[in-house]
Amino acid sequence: MTTFQYDQGREKLNSLLSGFDEAVSEYVSGCILDALKSYEDLNDESDIIEEVVKPLLEESGEQENEIENICKALSSFYLDSKKAIGNGNSQKKNGLMKLDAPININQDSEKTSMTAKFLQGQRVDLTHVKGKAYVSQVDPKKLRKAEAKIAAKLEKRELKANYEASKLIDQDDFDQEFLMKVNPILDYTQTKGKVKDISLENFDISFGGKRILTNSQLKLNFGRRYGLIGRNGVGKSTLLRHLSRRELPVPTFISILHVEQEMTGDDTLAITSVLKADFFRENLLREEAELEARMKQYETADPSDPSVEADKNEIGERLNEIHKKLQEIESDKAESKAAEILYGLGFSASDFSKPTRSFSGGWRMRLSLARALFCKPDLLLLDEPTNMLDIPAVVWLERYMSKWPNTLLVVSHDREFLDYVATDIIHQHSERLDTYKGNFTSYWSTIDEKRKNQRREYEAQMKLRQHLQDFIDKWRYNAKRAPQAQSKLKVLEKLPVLELPEVEKSVTFTFPETENLPAPILYMDDVSFGYSKEKLILSNLNINLEASTRVAIVGPNGAGKTTMLKLLIGSLEPTGGIVHKHGRLKVAYFSQHHVDQLSVDLTSVAHMAKLYPGKSEEEYRRHLGAFGISGMLALQKIGTLSGGQKSRVAFACLAIQYPHFLVLDEPTNHLDMESIDALTEGLKKFNGGVVLVSHDERFISTVCTELWVCSDGKLQQFKGNGIKEYKDSICPPIEE
DSSP: OOHHHHHHHHHHHHHHTTTSOHHHHHHHHHHHHHHHHTOOOTTOOOOHIIIIIHHHHHHTTOOHHHHHHHHHHHHHHHHHHHHHHHHHTOOOOOOOOOOSSOOOTTSHHHHHHHHHHHHTTOOOEEEOTTSOEEEOOOOHHHHHHHHHHHHHHHHHHHHHHTOOSOTTTTSOTTOHHHHHHHOOOOOGGGGTTSOOOEEEEEEEEEETTEEEEEEEEEEEOTTOEEEEEOOTTSSHHHHHHHHHTTSSOOOTTSOEEEEOSOOOOOSSBHHHHHHTTOHHHHHHHHHHHHHHHHHHHGGGSOTTOHHHHHHHHHHHHHHHHHHHHHHHTTGGGHHHHHHHHHHHTTOOGGGGGSBGGGSOHHHHHHHHHHHHHHHOOSEEEEESTTTTOOHHHHHHHHHHHTTOOSEEEEEOOOHHHHHHHOSEEEEEETTEEEEEESOHHHHHHHHHHHHHHHHHHHHHHHHHHHHHHHHHHHHTTOTTTHHHHHHHHHHHHHSOOOOOOOOOOOOOOOOOOOOOOOSOOEEEEEEEEOSBTTBOSEEEEEEEEOTTOEEEEEOOTTSSHHHHHHHHHTSSOOSEEEEEEOTTOOEEEEOTTGGGGSOTTSBHHHHHHHHSOSSOHHHHHHHHHTTTOOGGGGGSBGGGSOHHHHHHHHHHHHHTTOOSEEEEESTTTTOOHHHHHHHHHHHHHOOSEEEEEOOOHHHHHHHOSEEEEEETTEEEEOOSSHHHHHHHHHSOOOOO
């Protein structure tokens, strides 16, 4: 099409699609015009209207008969345009060329002549292998075009397979422009009553050239809360990203929010940033203010002017509509709802009026979560939401999300969180998704029973196969028993092929045994600490740790838990009091920022040799192997390892010190469930002492025998019955 024709086509399409949302209209117009631009062959059977446009319009939620009429009009426009292009591009037909003499394809010179003619775009006769004349029907020009088209498609598919991120990746996920592209329908009061279930079938996902899901199905029923589980590296976060960026066909009237990264800090106050996250409410309030300002201007206008009265009536009608919608979304309660969410996530009342740039990365991540919870999207996607939270905030989030009214898809390795929140579990493995009803405990019991049944069926069939095969081998050449053997052979051939149930490779963490030291090993006597004497973070600490101590320290973020650990290991000197250690005591410390302390340009073996020189490569590899970093994995650069594998390298660096005491700060972050289980078992078998900070309820209750609460500058032993009772004490369970 010429430029003039192209512009005319766009105008025609825009008029046909004028009744639809602008974003939908622009996208459909672009699809049709792009198809016409690349159109070459009138016999092309692809139907852009039926295959692409109609499903898209159906997802927009419009009436079926209206969509049918629009599609007919678009089909008529598309066919007429194709004919016009076909007539404009018609060329002289190439006739068959009569050869002067038969061609002998065995003669090089004739081969060259034939090739030259072919390359010049002429058709040639070939001698068939049986001697019959065969006229090639291939037009070399069309062949080259077809091959180029196929190559372009393959290149496009390859680019898709290596799609490292969306075209919107450089935009902030909470940027209004981004959200409007992902959620083109802004007025969510208009989507009430629509079916918001999501059903995706037969889709593939690749990332970085690696296939993550193949021919998969995903069904998310509105109002259900799904826990997405699977080993590190299977692509759980990639699946969430594809959903949030609509790289999978989610209907456009379903709003989506993905809490993926911390928000950008600026001068906006914390509570204002949460309120502004609801763009629909913000736009209504902005329009209300503009209309009221216009109405005020008309107070001094000439009342006898009919245009003034008409404008005032129009403004009044629109204001009534806005007030009705603001009332419908309970706009007057927005600030109290935002404050409730911020308070639940650990923000104090004084934090509400602080600019967002004053918060650290972890707290800005909480702000991102608060904004998403305040917006209440139809589909909320959370990726490890508990990683940045302390136990009080985790408890509040559990209680809050257990009453979430819309659809939730959350990636988490915290079993207790999934037990409390999830109504269904989706297990991602082996390039597929398996869905199970119930919470994590229900899933675990179902999958365990399923594996046992599969193993029983497999073993029973193996016995039957062996029995049949023995009979066949024994009697197949016996005249009397041969018919029976033949019958058994048919039974054997008809048996279904069963495979052993898939068993994921187990992970083990092994800490070396340590010598027993006589008491006292480690104690604090009236210790206090502060970065200035006027403002102490911790004061009057009196604790005594023995060789078999297993202590978990809990409390809100900022209360001084990490400071307490650093006082224990000696990296901070107390402002007052004494920290006493046994002369031979060796303490190994695992920081929650351990990844930043690894040499990403070195291999795991080289990194350990750099930190702890003087040992053989075999010893380094032995310690790495005790935490699952074996074979070629130990010779890969640390920068190429996953977050969980980097954590294992950090644990191996602890083990090589042969410590008497392990001091661990959030050790389960970045670990999948199997690795958390392995760490739990490794610590249970370790004969030294353990002091840890964690928000994982199951990990704490399995490893530790004592619970200390750090708050208000004090450290006190919890007198109740374990972590569960502590959680209930800070946030009572919701009554059903």
